[in-house]
Amino acid sequence: MTQSLVDMVLEEAEKREVKKVTKVTVVIGELTGLESESIKFYFDILSENTVAEGAELTFKIIKAQFKCRQCGTIFERSNFTFNCPVCGGVGVLVNKGKEFYIESIEVE
Amino acid sequence: MEEIVIIRDVLEVNNNVAHENKVIKDEKNILMVNLIGSPGAGKTTFILRAIENLKVPCAVIEGDVTSDIDARKMAERNIPVVQINTGGSCHLNAGSVNKALKALSFDDGIVFIENVGNLICPSAFELGEDFKLAMANVPEGDDKPYKYPALFTKAKAVVLNKIDMLPFFEFNKKFFYDGIRALNPDAPIFEVSARTGEGFGEFAKWLEEEYHKFRQDK
Numbered sequence: 001m002t003q004s005l006v007d008m009v010l011e012e013a014e015k016r017e018v019k020k021v022t023k024v025t026v027v028i029g030e031l032t033g034l035e036s037e038s039i040k041f042y043f044d045i046l047s048e049n050t051v052a053e054g055a056e057l058t059f060k061i062i063k064a065q066f067k068c069r070q071c072g073t074i075f076e077r078s079n080f081t082f083n084c085p086v087c088g089g090v091g092v093l094v095n096k097g098k099e100f101y102i103e104s105i106e107v108e
Numbered sequence: 109m110e111e112i113v114i115i116r117d118v119l120e121v122n123n124n125v126a127h128e129n130k131v132i133k134d135e136k137n138i139l140m141v142n143l144i145g146s147p148g149a150g151k152t153t154f155i156l157r158a159i160e161n162l163k164v165p166c167a168v169i170e171g172d173v174t175s176d177i178d179a180r181k182m183a184e185r186n187i188p189v190v191q192i193n194t195g196g197s198c199h200l201n202a203g204s205v206n207k208a209l210k211a212l213s214f215d216d217g218i219v220f221i222e223n224v225g226n227l228i229c230p231s232a233f234e235l236g237e238d239f240k241l242a243m244a245n246v247p248e249g250d251d252k253p254y255k256y257p258a259l260f261t262k263a264k265a266v267v268l269n270k271i272d273m274l275p276f277f278e279f280n281k282k283f284f285y286d287g288i289r290a291l292n293p294d295a296p297i298f299e300v301s302a303r304t305g306e307g308f309g310e311f312a313k314w315l316e317e318e319y320h321k322f323r324q325d326k
Contacts, residue, residue, distance in 0.1 A: 082290030
């Protein structure tokens, strides 16, 4: 997963003939199950000796959202329940939380 | 210092190959099912039992980090099979399935892809399948939809295996079903035991219907 990320950053950098990538902003949806810490760990290893070596990785985490079937409240889950915090009704997933994309890079 | 807005899906390259796989398998009239479950969930036994019950010809693409134990079980029963060894990777990607599809001499039927045992990464990589089939099982517990929501959100159907173990484990079926319903309200849930064969009549009937729908829609 991180290899795909590094490859994409390098491809974008090469297209623009930049000398150094200093920052990469990645958007991750909660439902992807991806861990920002492990992406960071592998990114540092995989980007060694490339223009992205040493780049700062920042993450924007998008929470999954649920909509209550009974009262229509939009809410984020808490642990081990997908039920509505207002009325206790059953929530259904709204289409959010599956994201995994590069939003931007900062270059020199 | 300059900021460049990119907005590119990190899995774009994989998704392009997955699309190519879809074209290949459609040309071969294959309905491709991506089976995802944890190690020891009973995926191999499930596939063997499903094939016994299906009236449609079947083949298998086996994904494992290493070894060909599962592929041999298929071959012993004269089921067409191709083994993929990922060599360390915890999931199959579209590229490896592309090679397997080309190596598999099989047309007009159902191909089961047995993904590497893992509930997280396999659900992120599209392989060109018609749909994902999520597998949970009784001994591993009723909380899987809450802990691994991505898989249960993306799956077209869910299998709950080892249903014969219910008397021996504290498995709260309502809690399990509620979790799946929140993520995926319309997915059918099949309760089966690959060991005893319980529940496979219903599952086979459903999958055959999916296969015939696929053939008619083409």
